[in-house]
Amino acid sequence: MKWLWSLLALLLGRGRRGAPAHVERQRLIPEQPPSPRGENIVLALLALAALCFAAFVAVYVLDRLPDHTQLLGLALGLGFAFAAAACIVVSRLLVPVEEISEPYANEPNVAQVEEVEQLVGESGSRLTRKRLLKVAALGTGGAMGAAIIAPIASLGPAIDPDALRRDGWRRGMRLVDSKGRPLSADHIESKSFYTAFPQDVSHDELWAPLVVVRVDAERLDLPHGRDPRLWAPEGIVAYSKICTHAGCAIALYRAPLNEATSARPALVCPCHYSTFDPATGAQVLFGPAGRPLPQLPLLIDERRELRAGGHFSNDVGPSWWGVRRGRA
Amino acid sequence: MRIWLVLLAALALAPAAAADRGRDLYFANCVWCHGAGLQGIESAAAHSSPGNGPAGGPPLLGVGAMAAHLYLTTGYMPLRSPTQQPKRRRPHFSAPDIAALVGFIGAHGGPPVPHVHPERGSVKTGLTIFTEHCAGCHQMVGEGGIVSGASVPALKAATATQIAEAVRVGPYVMPRFDKHDISPRELDSLVRYVLYTDHPDNRGGWSIGLLGPFPEGMVAWLIAGIALLALARVIGEGLKR
Numbered sequence: 343m344k345w346l347w348s349l350l351a352l353l354l355g356r357g358r359r360g361a362p363a364h365v366e367r368q369r370l371i372p373e374q375p376p377s378p379r380g381e382n383i384v385l386a387l388l389a390l391a392a393l394c395f396a397a398f399v400a401v402y403v404l405d406r407l408p409d410h411t412q413l414l415g416l417a418l419g420l421g422f423a424f425a426a427a428a429c430i431v432v433s434r435l436l437v438p439v440e441e442i443s444e445p446y447a448n449e450p451n452v453a454q455v456e457e458v459e460q461l462v463g464e465s466g467s468r469l470t471r472k473r474l475l476k477v478a479a480l481g482t483g484g485a486m487g488a489a490i491i492a493p494i495a496s497l498g499p500a501i502d503p504d505a506l507r508r509d510g511w512r513r514g515m516r517l518v519d520s521k522g523r524p525l526s527a528d529h530i531e532s533k534s535f536y537t538a539f540p541q542d543v544s545h546d547e548l549w550a551p552l553v554v555v556r557v558d559a560e561r562l563d564l565p566h567g568r569d570p571r572l573w574a575p576e577g578i579v580a581y582s583k584i585c586t587h588a589g590c591a592i593a594l595y596r597a598p599l600n601e602a603t604s605a606r607p608a609l610v611c612p613c614h615y616s617t618f619d620p621a622t623g624a625q626v627l628f629g630p631a632g633r634p635l636p637q638l639p640l641l642i643d644e645r646r647e648l649r650a651g652g653h654f655s656n657d658v659g660p661s662w663w664g665v666r667r668g669r670a
Numbered sequence: 671m672r673i674w675l676v677l678l679a680a681l682a683l684a685p686a687a688a689a690d691r692g693r694d695l696y697f698a699n700c701v702w703c704h705g706a707g708l709q710g711i712e713s714a715a716a717h718s719s720p721g722n723g724p725a726g727g728p729p730l731l732g733v734g735a736m737a738a739h740l741y742l743t744t745g746y747m748p749l750r751s752p753t754q755q756p757k758r759r760r761p762h763f764s765a766p767d768i769a770a771l772v773g774f775i776g777a778h779g780g781p782p783v784p785h786v787h788p789e790r791g792s793v794k795t796g797l798t799i800f801t802e803h804c805a806g807c808h809q810m811v812g813e814g815g816i817v818s819g820a821s822v823p824a825l826k827a828a829t830a831t832q833i834a835e836a837v838r839v840g841p842y843v844m845p846r847f848d849k850h851d852i853s854p855r856e857l858d859s860l861v862r863y864v865l866y867t868d869h870p871d872n873r874g875g876w877s878i879g880l881l882g883p884f885p886e887g888m889v890a891w892l893i894a895g896i897a898l899l900a901l902a903r904v905i906g907e908g909l910k911r
């Protein structure tokens with residue numbers, strides 16, 4: 343922040359340090375009266391553009407508004423439109439247009455170069471509030487820059503990284519299907535897969551959706567420390583349905599009818615084909631995912647219904663830089 | 671008189687003849703992989719050297735007429751090599767031969783060929799079920815795609831019965847869905863939706879292959895890009911004057 347202010351001060355202060363006295367030359371462009379109206383329009387447009395860019399940042403950061411995406415597009419689009427309009431007004435109303443075309447000379451023509459420099463200098467002579475306009479343009483540019491880099495915030499929470507570690511599963515929570523019906527252990531068949539959610543919790547929570555499959559007992563080879571009686575009762579395993587690569591839903595289950603002649607059973611993400619082995623704690627078999635799917639321990643209650651046996655084994659959702667830090 | 675007697679005898683023996691036909695066809699075409707008692711043949715070579723060595727195939731006891739009908743009417747069976755992925759092609763057997771084989775395999779137990787009633791289902795419900803269970807692999811309008819290690823067939827050519835059978839059987843690496851997961855009523859809707867995708871109602875006009883965001887994005891970039899270039903040109907020309 344400090345360096346931003348110093349940069350601003352540097353840019354603004356430049357003009358103040360006694361500009362060298364210009365050698366009076368004959369004007370090339372006839373002098374035109376200043377146009378306060380035009381300047382006001384430019385200032386207003388720049389202010390509007392800055393406001394739109396600021397609104398983009400605000401909408402992006404808030405992230406809770408309805409029609410969020412449309413508002414983002416509107417703010418960014420209007421911001422650029424106002425900035426463009428300001429540029430057009432400057433060029434049409436405030437800066438005289440002068441076209442010079444001359445044959446190209448091989449030797450540098452000092453007189454011509456000076457002439458062009460003079461033209462450039464004079465073309466700004468109509469502006470009366472140069473510093474104010476400069477501040478406005480800088481402000482708008484800054485707001486535009488802020489709007490463009492605002493999405494960096496999505497790379498991970500800088501203030502509250504624990505927000506990514508949210509896991510609402512508690513021991514005893516009942517698993518239900520997408521229509522809210524409890525999942526019975528007797529209805530979980532091998533070679534089939536089931537999507538489950540915690541009862542009475544929004545399906546939009548990152549930790550909520552599960553994929554449940556039944557694994558053959560002889561194939562089961564869970565990581566060290568996961569007791570099959572808790573993590574795979576009767577061969578039933580539950581993993582987070584959210585891929586650890588980019589957060590898509592694990593919507594594919596490769597379930598070979600004849601295992602001897604085709605690929606082994608695997609959970610597959612349809613986005614980038616990350617492939618996980620449900621028998622080994624969802625270790626990555628193939629694809630860009632960098633870590634296994636988080637597993638949820640399970641209980642089978644006296645009514646043969648599935649319930650959570652505790653928390654996930656790892657953090658749910660797509661990976662971020664701190665995902666391996668802290669909890670195992 | 672003799673002719674009538676022969677005809678009568680033929681009629682009486684017809685079902686037996688069909689069963690014999692099924693048995694003959696099985697022993698002529700299927701026994702190599704599925705075994706003389708439909709018990710399947712285990713093959714260690716199936717893992718290591720596809721195409722060579724003794725063929726290995728899954729047991730057919732209890733798969734029922736349903737699976738036999740699906741695999742034979744889609745041309746999935748017979749396979750050239752047991753490690754090959756079955757692909758849809760013209761059925762290898764004629765319709766009466768398929769009926770005879772389905773009858774022979776169905777006689778060993780298992781679910782019958784299902785009856786589906788897509789006309790009783792709703793496209794809307796079908797879409798919801800398809801999105802939840804099928805679209806991950808088969809894409810939204812049944813165009814097919816890939817899953818790691820296998821290709822996913824398009825559903826354009828599938829008949830109502832074949833769709834219902836595939837849902838219950840889970841051919842090749844497809845998972846299967848039992849009646850607790852997709853009820854018979856829901857299956858009617860699902861089949862109706864899949865049949866609908868053969869001729870979807872493209873409200874937007876141009877379907878661009880119904881492949882989703884990639885072709886749509888390309889069209890947007892190419893057409894919108896050219897339009898923006900043209901606009902920039904018009905503005906530039908306007909400013910010159």
